[in-house]
Amino acid sequence: MDKKTLFSGIQPTGEFHLGNYLGALKNWVDLQNSGEYNCIYSIVDLHAMTIDYDVKSYQEKVISNAIDLLSIGVDPQKSILFLQSQVPEHSVLCWILNTIVPVSELERMTQYKDKARKNDKNINMGLLDYPVLMVADILLYKSEFVPVGEDQTQHLELTNIILRKFNNKFGEYFQKVNPIYTKGTRIRSLQDPNRKMSKSMGEKSCLLLNDSPDAITKKIMSSVTDTGPQKSIHMSPGVDNLFTILELLADPEIAKKFNVDYHNRVLKYSELKTALADVVNKHLEPIREKRRELENDKGSVLKILEEGREKAKSIAEQNMKEIKNLVGLI
Numbered sequence: 001m002d003k004k005t006l007f008s009g010i011q012p013t014g015e016f017h018l019g020n021y022l023g024a025l026k027n028w029v030d031l032q033n034s035g036e037y038n039c040i041y042s043i044v045d046l047h048a049m050t051i052d053y054d055v056k057s058y059q060e061k062v063i064s065n066a067i068d069l070l071s072i073g074v075d076p077q078k079s080i081l082f083l084q085s086q087v088p089e090h091s092v093l094c095w096i097l098n099t100i101v102p103v104s105e106l107e108r109m110t111q112y113k114d115k116a117r118k119n120d121k122n123i124n125m126g127l128l129d130y131p132v133l134m135v136a137d138i139l140l141y142k143s144e145f146v147p148v149g150e151d152q153t154q155h156l157e158l159t160n161i162i163l164r165k166f167n168n169k170f171g172e173y174f175q176k177v178n179p180i181y182t183k184g185t186r187i188r189s190l191q192d193p194n195r196k197m198s199k200s201m202g203e204k205s206c207l208l209l210n211d212s213p214d215a216i217t218k219k220i221m222s223s224v225t226d227t228g229p230q231k232s233i234h235m236s237p238g239v240d241n242l243f244t245i246l247e248l249l250a251d252p253e254i255a256k257k258f259n260v261d262y263h264n265r266v267l268k269y270s271e272l273k274t275a276l277a278d279v280v281n282k283h284l285e286p287i288r289e290k291r292r293e294l295e296n297d298k299g300s301v302l303k304i305l306e307e308g309r310e311k312a313k314s315i316a317e318q319n320m321k322e323i324k325n326l327v328g329l330i
Contacts, residue, residue, distance in 0.1 A: 019197030050126035082308035193237035
């Protein structure tokens with residue numbers, strides 16, 4: 001049975017945190033290791049240009065994120081890893097798709113509204129057209145699956161709207177793109193658990209994959225919980241967040257033990273936090289060690305990205321030739 005193609009991308013916006021890892025990146029590795037998919041993963045550096053960024057440090061961020069991805073277990077022998085901007089067919093397909101997408105479809109996108117509000121001094125065309133480039137990223141490889149979180153379903157809907165418009169106008173070519181929903185997509189801020197974990201919310205709010213063991217422990221120990229054992233069976237957002245992380249990373253018996261203590265109203269949050277800090281640090285240690293190795297051998301990282309570019313471009317060029325033929329460009 002032929003493997004299905006899966007595509008996913010991530011922006012080079014700086015250091016990855018535990019929310020990025022548990023929400024998406026760990027799933028990249030799990031999907032790759034399942035053996036069920038041809039996994040194509042990209043650092044989507046064109047997307048990140050839609051907001052203000054430091055040109056001088058941009059390449060450093062890109063390479064740093066490539067090191068992070070390799071450190072968590074993305075394997076160039078099992079997956080294709082490359083930089084989006086190094087395969088120009090992404091931009092070409094984006095333009096072709098732009099000619100069949102109504103502006104009204106883009107203006108209704110929630111992410112565009114959010115980004116425009118946050119970047120009101122730089123509401124550029126890229127912000128509006130961002131979803132079309134995202135669709136091009138997926139369709140360029142004739143991907144049939146995309147790992148997504150609940151907050152990305154609107155983009156997947158747009159992907160299928162656009163591919164239907166393309167197929168109706170130029171002939172059946174693209175297959176429906178299906179979501180692979182990931183667990184752990186809503187890791188919360190340690191200080192404001194009503195919001196997603198984010199670096200923008202302050203140093204104490206998120207656990208960086210590159211944080212030292214001491215920093216991880218201090219952040220978890222100072223995380224928001226509640227005032228004590230609750231009569232309600234529903235956990236407060238802060239406590240629920242800690243349990244979510246524990247359940248994703250710890251031995252099931254450890255999570256079960258603390259869950260029983262919570263519902264019996266005998267749980268001490270200090271013990272939960274201490275155990276969680278230990279679990280997180282043990283999980284991140286091999287990632288930190290691998291990162292240290294790669295930082296001292298950036299030449300091998302650049303070689304991996306170049307080999308990934310060649311593999312991705314080979315697929316992209318063939319598919320783009322077929323697409324150009326369909327739309328009358330050749």
